[in-house]
Amino acid sequence: MWEAVDAVGMREAVEGLPAGLDTLLAREVFGGAELSGGQWQRLACSRALYRRPALLILDEPTSQMDPRGEHQIFERIKAIAADRITIVVTHRLENTRVADHIVVMEQGRITEQGHYDDLVQAGGTFAELLRLSQDR
Numbered sequence: 001m002w003e004a005v006d007a008v009g010m011r012e013a014v015e016g017l018p019a020g021l022d023t024l025l026a027r028e029v030f031g032g033a034e035l036s037g038g039q040w041q042r043l044a045c046s047r048a049l050y051r052r053p054a055l056l057i058l059d060e061p062t063s064q065m066d067p068r069g070e071h072q073i074f075e076r077i078k079a080i081a082a083d084r085i086t087i088v089v090t091h092r093l094e095n096t097r098v099a100d101h102i103v104v105m106e107q108g109r110i111t112e113q114g115h116y117d118d119l120v121q122a123g124g125t126f127a128e129l130l131r132l133s134q135d136r
Contacts, residue, residue: 001021004050021135025043029125038064041061043044045073055085057089058089060079060091062090063091084104093126094133101113102115111125
């Protein structure tokens with residue numbers, strides 16, 4: 001269990017909880033504690049790493065994390081994804097660099113698919129959205 005906790009950088013946060021791993025995560029319950037949005041996301045990723053499912057689906061797993069935390073999570077996802085099907089839903093297109101295959105959807109339909117560099121060079125929706133996300 002601690003391996004999964006360490007993999008997402010949550011050891012210090014878990015050890016700082018009133019009862020460590022046995023802490024109830026609901027502030028309204030006596031003795032319970034609350035986590036930040038990013039900590040909840042890390043905990044969810046930790047649970048997925050611990051369970052080692054054959055199919056792993058992550059929907060915006062790092063949207064509330066800082067860049068370091070996000071990088072750490074995606075490095076762990078890459079490490080465990082080799083022997084399982086992993087689907088990551090994200091609007092942060094830079095995160096798709098680690099994907100073997102990218103599927104771009106618009107209004108529920110697949111409009112593009114391929115590798116990161118190919119989609120950037122194709123000049124379609126993916127390239128447009130990537131350019132817009134970098135133009136801030």
